[in-house]
Amino acid sequence: MAIAHDHIQQRAIMRVHSAYRFVLATALFIALMFGPAKSTLGASAPQIFGFVVSGYAVFALGLMLRHYFTKGSYSPTQLFFEFFIDIGAIMFMSYCSGSADSGLPLLLIVSISAASITLPSQLSLAIAALATISAISEVAAHTLYEQVSAQQFIVAGITGTAYFSAAIAIRYLSARIVKTQQLAERRRTDIEKLSAINQRIVERMQTGIIVMSRTGHIKLINDAAQELLDIPTAEADQDQYAPAVLIEMAKEGVNHSRIIAVGPQHLDVHVNMTNLEAQDHSDCLLYIENISKIAQRAQNLKLASLGRFTASIAHEIRNPLSAISHAAQLLGESPNLDASDSRFTEIIQNHALRMNAIIKNILELSRGRTSQPERFSLGDWLDAFASDWRPTERHEYTINIEKLDETDTIKVDRSQLNQIISNIAENAVRHGAAAQGTAELHFRCSTLARSGAVILDIIDNGDGIASEDIDKIFEPFFTTQAQGNGLGLYLCRELCLANQIHIYYHRTAHQESCFRLQFSHPDRGTLPE
Incomplete structure (x- = not known):
């Protein structure tokens, strides 16, 4: 019967058995020294019994210290030697007691049981066989100098049968226990792996x-x-x-x-x-x-529908509008117009340009292609944007870029991000220049410490948006400017939805006007807050 011997299990069993061996030897020595005079122990040869039990106690103490204070694996030879000494010492003491009534041979059942658990099957049965032979030999030795009844041979044979029965039973139970333990260990390992996989899936x-x-x-x-x-x-x-x-x-x-x-x-x-x-x-x-992902899918459907609608009306509106604008321009160049008529032609041209800008923004929305996100550094991208971008209106402006963290990786569409930032910067320059004469733009790039997602603050020195209008600024055609069309920020929000960017307006701690863009996590694709 093959069985895998675990080093830790062997050590635990041998520690217990070594303690039992020392307690047994000590108890026998005390019983010999302080027991009654007519005690069975050492009745035939008390001096030899005392010498054997003393040596056995010292041997037991040494092994107990070794098992408790040293580490390392056990070889079958070492363990077989220990159990062999147990058999020799107990059988010799039984012989010195001179009678089968001492019961000392029965103490070997504990050693045989320990051997059945810790030794391979052949060696454990060999220990049982040696114990049986010793029990019969001890009875045979008594026949050399005294009359021994046949009953003592029968008792020795029954004792040997008990040895083998204990060895086989303990061996079988030990094998079943180890097999069950190994199965439980495999199940535990499988559950731990499955739990780790589930935990990894949940986290990601x-x-x-x-x-x-x-x-x-x-x-x-x-x-x-x-x-x-x-x-x-x-x-x-x-x-x-x-x-x-x-x-x-x-x-x-x-x-x-x-x-x-x-x-x-x-x-x-x-x-x-x-x-x-x-x-x-x-x-x-x-x-x-x-639900930004749901909004993103709805946005794609809306853009597709809007694309079909604008494609059908763009030609019908832009051609007449172009003719009106061209006619107004030619009329304005006529030398026969007075000042009031020239003002009217200027108004016509301005509103024609405004209508053309509205159509252009709507076409940009309708033609919005599926975003092509890619990973890149927002800080590096801002440096390139600041060097290349120019506002459409000629205003004095400065751009300051502040990078608070080294990690600023985002995953969005570069061209759509350029369109978002350009629209916000255009508004910021216009309002900042109107309020202060010179516009100041401050791009502040930082990272959320908990999630690693990136945020971008776009701060300007304009008057900002009135608190009652903050909830309306991303609605289409909402504007506070006489010449505005109200589609710039609406276009920004739609492009942000397409790239899973959360955009909102707020005042900083110093009451500065600020648009904040919170980018989705570059790996998980979820918004940070």
């Missing part, structure tokens, strides 16, 4: 995952959920709690979904909650999805 999922109690205590959360809900990473000894709106959902105790606004920028996310168990008080499993 673009959908946020949260397992929490009804009171909001978070038991499991992945990176995407932390970023979407703006939940800071807790220390090892600290508990994490979900936002209040999620706790309210959990207290309702039903499986449902809801779109909620989270974070200081009120980012819309879709939360789907389900109970882990049938009980209402069980933990909750929440799937949190950034």
Whole structure:
């Protein structure tokens, strides 16, 4: 019966057996020295018994110290020698006791059992055979100087049978236990691997995952959920709690979904909650999805529809508009016009140009191709943008670029990003120059410490947007300027949606006008907040 012997298991068993061996030898020595005068122990040869039990106690102490204080694997030869000494010492003491009534041979069952667990099958049966031979030999030795009944040979034979029975039974049980242990170890390894894979999948999922109690205590959360809900990473000894709106959902105790606004920028996310168990008080499993991806798909459908519509009307509007503009230009060059008529032709030309700009912006929206994202450094891209870009209107301006972190990798469409920044910078220069005479643009590039996602602040020195108009600035055709068409920021937002960029307007701590772009994570494709 083959069995794999584990070094740690062998060491544990031998430590226990060495302690048992030392306790047994000490107990026999004490019984010999302080026991009753008519004791069976050492009855035939008490001096030899004392010498053997003393040597056996010293031998047991040495082995116990070795097993407890040394490390290393055991060889079968070393273990066989230990059990062989056990058999010789106990059988010699049994012989010195001069009677089968001492019961000392039965003590070998413990050693045989230990040998069956720690030794290979052939050697463990050899130990049982040696013990049986010793038991019969001890009875035979008594026949040399005294009359021995046949019953003692029968008892020796029964004892030998007990030895073999114990060896075989312990060997079988040990094999079953080891096999079960190995199976459990394989299952444990498989479960650990599966758990590690599941944990890796959950961590890398673009959908946020949260397992929490009804009171909001978070038991499991992945990176995407932390970023979407703006939940800071807790220390090892600290508990994490979900936002209040999620706790309210959990207290309702039903499986449902809801779109909620989270974070200081009120980012819309879709939360789907389900109970882990049938009980209402069980933990909750929440799937949190950034609906910007849904908005992106809707945006693609909307752009396709808008493209078909604008393609059909562009020719019908642009040709007459071009004729009107050209006629007004020719009329304005006539020497027969007075000042008031020249003013009218100028108005016609200005509004023709304005209508042409509106059509141009709508065509840019309708022709919006699928974004082609690529990874690149935002800081390097800003340096190139600042050196190449010029505003359409001739205003004095300066551009300052501040890079707060070395890691600034983003994954967006370069041309669409150029269009977004150009539109915002165009507005910033115009308003900054109107308010201060010279426009000042400040690009500040930084990285969120928790998620590694990049944010870009575009700060200008203009008067900024009135608080009552902030919610409207990204609506189409909304403008506060007499000559504006209200499509520039709308176009920026649509392009941001196509690239999973969250754009919003806010005032800085110094009340400066600022547009913030929060880029999606370059690896997971989720918005940072």
